[in-house]
Amino acid sequence: MAFIELKNVSYKYxxxxxxxxxxxSCSFEKGKxxxxxxxxxxxxxxxCNLIRGLIPHFYLGKLTGECLIEGKDIREWDTAELSSKIGYVFQNPFTQISGIKSTVFEEVAIGLENLGVPKDEMIERVIDVCNQLDIGHLIKNNPNELSGGQRQRVAFASIIAMDTDTLVIDEPTSQLDPEGTENVFKIINTLKHSNKTIILVEHKIxxxxxxxxxxxxxxxxxxxxSGPAHEVLTKRELLEHKASIPEVARFGLAMEDAGKPLERVPVTLDEAYKLIKERGR
Ligand SMILES: Nc1ncnc2c1ncn2[C@@H]1O[C@H](COP(=O)(O)OP(=O)(O)O)[C@@H](O)[C@H]1O
Ligand SMILES: [Mg+2]
Structure with a gap:
């Protein structure tokens, strides 16, 4: 059974x-x-709002169809219980910062506090996550006085610290420079290898x-x-849609059009490099 399953869902704010x-309709399996x-x-x-239960518990409006989390309809979930399973990093970090805490440390600890995590463990986890996200030097600062990129990292840290099995992350890098972006992706990748389910909205193809x-x-x-990444990102139909595909995939498709196809259409530079090298032999 899929961990999250949506069937014929329609929603109007x-x-x-x-x-x-x-x-x-779509479904999400554990660990992917x-x-x-x-x-x-x-x-x-x-x-994202629906999966996290903000729809229908916070946003009213009209919801039809089924949204099942672990087989139970979203309408029946208790939102506090759901938040201990599914962490949600909002698109706008200004929404996420509580505004009631006077230091970054307290802000990142907020979720753990609510979960009742023992103090020593809490301190250790907060410092560890802040270091991972490169905001260790800011823990004594006021969260309301940070830059957009710093706030985005604080918001992200407060969710990672909670160590939920599933993370819903909505455009976590929109306020970050390329280096910050790379960093956040490395962290997300580490989270993936710790067997978490990750649902990431991101434009950086x-x-x-x-x-x-x-x-x-x-x-x-x-x-x-929808489908496996490689299959979706090499679809010709996507060229006609507003969604983008990687430049190397475009290149691969153009090689096919030119009658000189690679063994398959690549989606990453590394893959393209290997395919071209193989063909050169
Ligand atoms: N809080 C809201 N109240 C009313 N309409 C909204 C709200 N949030 C989003 N919408 C509308 O819902 C549609 C989907 O928006 P959204 O989910 O934010 O798209 P995306 O994240 O893909 O940019 C848009 O037409 C948007 O205007
Ligand atoms: Mg959005």
């Missing part, structure tokens, strides 16, 4: 006319790394290609394409 999700891509306004964040097992392409509130 209150006071809006159009559906943000429209007849959407999912990338969600697609146009702005396609419904990616709304899907090369990083998606490098790390994700499965991909969902969202368009108009529904899943337009």
């Amino acid at each position: 209150p006071y809006t006319k159009d559906f943000a999700l429209h007849d959407l 790394f999912y990338g969600i891509i697609g146009e702005n306004g396609g419904g990616k964040t709304t899907l 090369d990083l998606i290609a490098e790390f994700c097992d499965e991909i969902l392409v969202m368009e108009n509130g529904t899943v337009a394409f």
Whole structure:
């Protein structure tokens, strides 16, 4: 059984006319790394809100269809219980920072405090996560006085610290420079290898290609394409959609068009390099 299963889900935010999700069906299995891509306004964040139970428990509106987490409908889940299973890093780090804590340390510890984690363990975990995310030097600073990129890392740290089995991460790198982005992806990759289920919304397609097992392409509130990363990212149909595919995949498809196909269409530079080297032999 899939860990998260959506069947024919439609959802409309209150006071809006159009559906943000429209007849959407998909499923997520434990331990896999999912990338969600697609146009702005396609419904990616709304899907995250649903999986985390903010829809329908916080956002009212009209929800139809089934959304099952471990077989139990989202409408029946207690949100506090769900938050101990599914960590959610919001797209906008300003939403996530509580505003009530005076240091980064306290801010990152907030979830652990709610879970009742013993103090010594809490201190150790917070410091460890802050160092991983390169905000160790900021733990005494006021979270309200940080830059966007720093806030994004603090928001991320507070969720990683909770050590949930599943992480829903909505555009964690939108405020970060290339180096910060690379760093966050390394951390996400480490989380993946610790057997967590990861659902990541991200526009940086090369990083998606490098790390994700499965991909969902969202368009108009529904899943337009889904499947193993390699299969989805080499689809010709995607060239006609607003979702992007890696440049090397475009190159691979162009080689096919030119009648000089590589053994397969690559999605990462490394893969392209190997395929070209093999062909050279
Ligand atoms: N809080 C909200 N209230 C009303 N409409 C919303 C809200 N959040 C998103 N929407 C609408 O829902 C649709 C999907 O948006 P969203 O899930 O944010 O897409 P994405 O994350 O893919 O950019 C859009 O039409 C957007 O305007
Ligand atoms: Mg979004």
